[in-house]
């Protein structure tokens with residue numbers, strides 16, 4: 432549907448008021464074919480999830496590019512230390528570019544990433560101790576967060592830490608404030624007053640603890656407005672509602688390259704076996720996982736029948752929005768905020784997850800079509816929700 436008031440234009444897309452959903456939406460300014468990339472974008476901030484890091488998923492501390500070789504990755508996830516992967520020429524990891532912070536030893540995939548991290552936030556939050564410092568205020572905050580939010584993870588307090596550290600480090604704070612203000616940041620849905628999952632009653636006292644620890648770690652005149660009770664809730668809601676999940680994996684880069692080059696059909700059987708073994712050993716936890724804030728991507732609304740997917744073609748935090756159907760000029764672009772499993776569930780279950788995480792009642796074309804479905808969750812789905 433065409434929009435009325437255009438507010439922003441960028442390479443084939445514009446951000447303007449969405450008539451079907453709340454607030455803004457992303458619209459095309461030309462047609463796109465199925466499979467075509469609509470935008471590629473670097474995040475304002477990104478960060479690996481805290482438990483994902485603690486469990487040894489090894490990613491660049493700035494851009495989340497995998498740091499393991501594909502073979503190391505497959506060995507760890509299958510718990511088979513002797514596993515050998517053929518076609519090492521398809522491995523996307525080149526360790527000769529890796530560098531560490533000389534003060535705390537966090538690892539980056541390149542000097543460029545190390546420099547960008549330092550200039551954006553790392554100078555402020557580096558613990559200055561090789562291998563980490565459990566008594567550092569940022570580490571205490573991270574530990575408190577981990578005790579409140581066990582996997583599967585959907586967000587991380589460390590994204591908030593990077594935003595606050597950037598506020599302290601940068602000179603043009605108003606620019607960052609403008610970028611953050613343009614993201615969706617309400618703590619409750621104004622009409623229905625449903626609170627964000629991260630701000631629910633069970634987190635009320637925990638939120639105060641997180642605010643206190645954040646103040647100890649990053650309380651400065653530059654950050655004071657974000658560390659008031661309301662400012663802090665707003666920031667938590669901002670990372671919760673706008674955070675785009677990122678997944679990177681050295682093994683899947685290798686699989687893609689082997690498949691693209693059609694090197695050797697017998698490798699297919701090996702790949703299937705390794706994926707099965709990974710599933711047995713590591714379940715769903717196959718990727719380096721994290722979350723990022725994107726200026727343009729965060730304007731994309733959800734549909735249970737999306738016309739686009741978010742992908743990570745460079746196996747780092749650069750997102751690409753790719754058409755999954757042919758899209759007309761002036762059509763709104765939708766992704767699914769739900770993963771494939773949740774997307775296959777009933778209207779009631781899908782809407783429940785969206786309400787808890789994004790504070791809206793989904794009224795997409797599929798939800799409208801299924802409006803006559805019973806407003807309840809089946810027993811099977813309830814047991815899945817409890818898992």
Ligand SMILES: C[S@@+](CC[C@H](N)C(=O)[O-])C[C@H]1O[C@@H](n2cnc3c(N)ncnc32)[C@H](O)[C@@H]1O
Nearest residue numbers: 452453454455615729730731732733789791794
């Ligand atoms: C990442 S933002 C998307 C951009 C947002 N519309 C804005 O104005 O900034 C996510 C929020 O958009 C709204 N939204 C996204 N998809 C929606 C949908 N299908 N129906 C209603 N609201 C939706 C919800 O308020 C949600 O919390």
